[in-house]
Amino acid sequence: MALIVQKYGGSSVGSLDRIHQVADKIIQAKEAGHDVVVVVSAMYGETDRLIRLANALTQQPEAREFDMLIATGEQVSMALLSMALNAKQCAARSFTGHQVGIHTDGVHTNARILEVKTDIIQRELNKGNVVIVAGFQGVNAHGDITTLGRGGSDTTAVAIATAVKAHECQIYTDVAGVYTTDPHLVPEASLLPQISFEEMLEMASLGAKVLQMRSVELASKYNMPIRVLSSFADGPGTLVTFEDKIMVKRLVSGIAFSREEAILSLSGIPPHLGMEGRILSKIGDMHIEIDMIAQNMTGEDAVDFTFTVSRREFTKALKAVEELAEELHATSIKTNSKVAKISLVGIGMRSHTGVASTMFKALGDAGINIQMITTSEIKISVVIDEIHLETGVRAIHRAFELDKLPASSEQLFIE
Amino acid sequence: MALIVQKYGGSSVGSLDRIHQVADKIIQAKEAGHDVVVVVSAMYGETDRLIRLANALTQQPEAREFDMLIATGEQVSMALLSMALNAKQCAARSFTGHQVGIHTDGVHTNARILEVKTDIIQRELNKGNVVIVAGFQGVNAHGDITTLGRGGSDTTAVAIATAVKAHECQIYTDVAGVYTTDPHLVPEASLLPQISFEEMLEMASLGAKVLQMRSVELASKYNMPIRVLSSFADGPGTLVTFEDKIMVKRLVSGIAFSREEAILSLSGIPPHLGMEGRILSKIGDMHIEIDMIAQNMTGEDAVDFTFTVSRREFTKALKAVEELAEELHATSIKTNSKVAKISLVGIGMRSHTGVASTMFKALGDAGINIQMITTSEIKISVVIDEIHLETGVRAIHRAFELDKLPASSEQLFIE
Numbered sequence: 001m002a003l004i005v006q007k008y009g010g011s012s013v014g015s016l017d018r019i020h021q022v023a024d025k026i027i028q029a030k031e032a033g034h035d036v037v038v039v040v041s042a043m044y045g046e047t048d049r050l051i052r053l054a055n056a057l058t059q060q061p062e063a064r065e066f067d068m069l070i071a072t073g074e075q076v077s078m079a080l081l082s083m084a085l086n087a088k089q090c091a092a093r094s095f096t097g098h099q100v101g102i103h104t105d106g107v108h109t110n111a112r113i114l115e116v117k118t119d120i121i122q123r124e125l126n127k128g129n130v131v132i133v134a135g136f137q138g139v140n141a142h143g144d145i146t147t148l149g150r151g152g153s154d155t156t157a158v159a160i161a162t163a164v165k166a167h168e169c170q171i172y173t174d175v176a177g178v179y180t181t182d183p184h185l186v187p188e189a190s191l192l193p194q195i196s197f198e199e200m201l202e203m204a205s206l207g208a209k210v211l212q213m214r215s216v217e218l219a220s221k222y223n224m225p226i227r228v229l230s231s232f233a234d235g236p237g238t239l240v241t242f243e244d245k246i247m248v249k250r251l252v253s254g255i256a257f258s259r260e261e262a263i264l265s266l267s268g269i270p271p272h273l274g275m276e277g278r279i280l281s282k283i284g285d286m287h288i289e290i291d292m293i294a295q296n297m298t299g300e301d302a303v304d305f306t307f308t309v310s311r312r313e314f315t316k317a318l319k320a321v322e323e324l325a326e327e328l329h330a331t332s333i334k335t336n337s338k339v340a341k342i343s344l345v346g347i348g349m350r351s352h353t354g355v356a357s358t359m360f361k362a363l364g365d366a367g368i369n370i371q372m373i374t375t376s377e378i379k380i381s382v383v384i385d386e387i388h389l390e391t392g393v394r395a396i397h398r399a400f401e402l403d404k405l406p407a408s409s410e411q412l413f414i415e
Numbered sequence: 416m417a418l419i420v421q422k423y424g425g426s427s428v429g430s431l432d433r434i435h436q437v438a439d440k441i442i443q444a445k446e447a448g449h450d451v452v453v454v455v456s457a458m459y460g461e462t463d464r465l466i467r468l469a470n471a472l473t474q475q476p477e478a479r480e481f482d483m484l485i486a487t488g489e490q491v492s493m494a495l496l497s498m499a500l501n502a503k504q505c506a507a508r509s510f511t512g513h514q515v516g517i518h519t520d521g522v523h524t525n526a527r528i529l530e531v532k533t534d535i536i537q538r539e540l541n542k543g544n545v546v547i548v549a550g551f552q553g554v555n556a557h558g559d560i561t562t563l564g565r566g567g568s569d570t571t572a573v574a575i576a577t578a579v580k581a582h583e584c585q586i587y588t589d590v591a592g593v594y595t596t597d598p599h600l601v602p603e604a605s606l607l608p609q610i611s612f613e614e615m616l617e618m619a620s621l622g623a624k625v626l627q628m629r630s631v632e633l634a635s636k637y638n639m640p641i642r643v644l645s646s647f648a649d650g651p652g653t654l655v656t657f658e659d660k661i662m663v664k665r666l667v668s669g670i671a672f673s674r675e676e677a678i679l680s681l682s683g684i685p686p687h688l689g690m691e692g693r694i695l696s697k698i699g700d701m702h703i704e705i706d707m708i709a710q711n712m713t714g715e716d717a718v719d720f721t722f723t724v725s726r727r728e729f730t731k732a733l734k735a736v737e738e739l740a741e742e743l744h745a746t747s748i749k750t751n752s753k754v755a756k757i758s759l760v761g762i763g764m765r766s767h768t769g770v771a772s773t774m775f776k777a778l779g780d781a782g783i784n785i786q787m788i789t790t791s792e793i794k795i796s797v798v799i800d801e802i803h804l805e806t807g808v809r810a811i812h813r814a815f816e817l818d819k820l821p822a823s824s825e826q827l828f829i830e
Contacts, residue, residue, distance in 0.1 A: 016468070016471055016472050019472065020472075050491070053431070053491075053495060054494075054495065054498060056431055057431045057434065057435075057495055057498055057499055057502070058498050058499060058501075058502035059502075060502065061498045061502075062497065062498050062501040062502070064508065065494045065495075065497040065498045065501065065508075065509055066494070066498070068490060068493070068494035068497070068509055069490070069491055069494035069495065069498075071490075072487035072490045072491050072494075075483060075484070075486070075487045075490070076465070076468075076484055076487050078483070079469075079480045079481070079483035079484035079487075080468060080469065080472055080480075080484065082477065082480040082483070083469060083472055083473050083476045083477050083480045083481070083484070084472055084473060086473075086477040086480065087472070087473035087474075087475065087476075087477070093479065093480075094480055094483055098513070098514075099513075099558055143514055
């Protein structure tokens with residue numbers, strides 16, 4: 001018996017049938033003896049419908065009224081979910097962010113939660129009710145409705161879980177959990193029973209499809225384990241928790257990747273003080289966002305500076321690099337606008353120096369040339385030709401035997 | 416300069432174009448120097464859409480959650496209207512019933528307003544803002560959202576107008592105001608510049624298409640004049656107010672009528688004590704609703720008892736009458752299931768005994784047989800064959816020169 005916060009996203013409550021399915025999930029948890037607080041998003045498509053209405057009415061909808069408008073989306077889904085539960089003889093009561101007391105700052109359409117009141121939630125739990133709370137919304141100091149911005153329902157769930165000291169915060173999605181890599185690319189990808197917060201944050205490019213990163217940061221800050229599960233299937237999902245709570249330590253946890261990257265390189269720059277600053281400020285001035293940066297000496301007192309950008313910024317970035325080459329007297333420019341990034345993530349890396357060499361050997365054996373390398377404490381990223389992406393990810397996946405993860409430890413699942 | 420409450424119904428805010436038109440109406444009133452509080456209904460069709468969702472989900476939606484669900488309808492329309500006003504540089508702020516403090520009893524889906532707080536409305540008016548309030552909804556003692564039942568937005572408007580001591584409560588509809596009779600039947604029908612509350616209530620069968628009767632009763636009780644106007648055209652509309660405030664007294668104000676009536680009559684009943692009670696309780700037990708009742712002696716110590724019901728209840732009522740005829744030893748039964756009712760309404764009737772004879776003469780001259788008559792202080796109702804309805808209404812309309820009303824007194828219109 002524990003106190004659980006469950007969050008269901010828009011696609012989980014996207015139709016009346018799905019609302020019934022979610023109700024059944026909640027009843028399962030109740031019948032297992034748990035107290036349940038549920039956070040819901042608006043039904044899939046509803047928020048977009050409301051935004052279209054506002055934008056069709058006026059080019060610049062007034063922010064306070066915009067929040068008033070779109071906050072209705074969650075109010076509809078939570079009322080329907082509560083009706084479904086009550087119809088199934090499971091006592092439930094729904095509450096808006098305002099009613100339950102989710103206090104935010106005053107930044108309409110992108111507010112931050114300042115405080116979550118627990119008295120109403122606690123009162124209703126004591127009565128044996130399932131408490132359903134609107135995600136994504138709160139109330140500011142003036143009593144005006146605010147919204148947290150896209151994906152804010154995850155944040156609401158984590159904030160409530162923290163406030164009521166829940167055992168864990170379960171985020172129901174349309175995937176079974178977090179995989180060692182994208183199963184669409186690598187069918188043999190395994191479901192991770194557990195992953196640390198640090199790894200989850202480093203897996204952002206994969207993880208962002210599953211969890212909103214702000215809520216992962218929040219959960220990490222407030223020490224609240226998150227479990228990612230499927231709304232549409234049974235299974236223990238993936239528990240995102242602290243490194244010291246991870247039961248089965250692994251060398252690496254997963255392989256994230258991103259397509260649509262471009263690499264640009266300035267070669268043979270005569271080294272001089274503040275050169276890197278000049279490069280970065282020029283690129284920043286042109287509003288180009290840089291992803292990876294690598295710099296190294298290439299003998300003969302010359303420096304190479306290499307960076308990657310999103311492919312759609314390649315043309316802009318190329319212009320910057322050409323101007324910089326002239327200013328800095330670089331001997332040559334090299335670019336490739338058809339590259340991809342592969343990142344190997346794992347907390348086990350810290351104490352295992354062989355990880356990088358295993359990764360590079362796997363790529364070399366597969367005949368793949370590495371164009372750039374960067375490393376952080378628990379991540380190694382490489383840039384390769386995009387056409388080799390699938391081969392590369394699968395080679396690394398196999399090299400670390402990620403397809404042979406032990407079956408998910410069911411006993412970790414609190415239900 | 417006055418304080419006005421304006422109420423816009425669902426069809427008035429039924430599309431984004433119409434919301435812009437309503438915004439323009441409000442700006443007109445602001446520019447005339449008035450303070451404006453606006454009450455809005457949900458966009459046309461929205462409440463029905465939400466009700467269909469609930470009913471598709473479960474046969475008996477839980478009442479508290481049902482209110483939570485349908486209250487979103489007004490929240491959407493008020494936010495959009497406020498956006499439209501702000502986009503037109505007219506400062507406006509919208510509030511839910513909960514936010515503004517419309518306190519109701521606890522009867523979900525059919526709550527009654529107990530108190531309207533005025534501090535937030537007054538604060539916003541003092542800032543020069545248009546205050547937009549969700550119609551149809553309030554909050555109960557537990558902080559739960561309640562709704563007032565269909566047509567409740569009119570009631571909200573009257574309650575707010577009373578609480579803030581408004582100059583008048585303007586109800587915007589899709590008609591120009593209250594007519595002497597239905598212009599669809601009698602094209603020469605005139606728009607009434609004024610009508611008394613008593614007349615409006617007696618005109619219910621006509622008036623109900625324009626104003627919700629509960630709000631008329633409330634306005635009458637709290638001494639709040641109501642003005643009925645068109646959202647889609649200019650014009651002073653009709654002011655519903657107290658008899659002593661009516662500027663141009665008229666003998667009669669209007670002719671209401673209803674089709675789909677049936678008449679049933681028991682003849683030659685030997686009179687005995689409590690007979691009427693037996694008739695009515697039998698009919699009541701069969702859940703038949705009676706409209707008009709007339710009883711008279713027909714010589715030779717026998718009584719006739721006649722009543723009308725809605726036509727769809729005719730078969731049930733006939734069965735009751737047949738049983739009663741036997742029980743009460745009536746000599747005969749007469750019925751007609753194809754009759755209509757015409758009601759002549761006017762406060763001038765009290766002091767003008769000739770009204771009834773003028774009405775009956777007009778019908779007689781038109782060759783129409785009167786099958787039943789009832790009278791109240793300011794109304795005379797007759798039952799005639801339905802095929803003569805149009806001829807009858809036009810004859811009476813002409814006899815009282817209702818087509819020659821003085822042009823609406825524009826100066827009565829406070830704008």
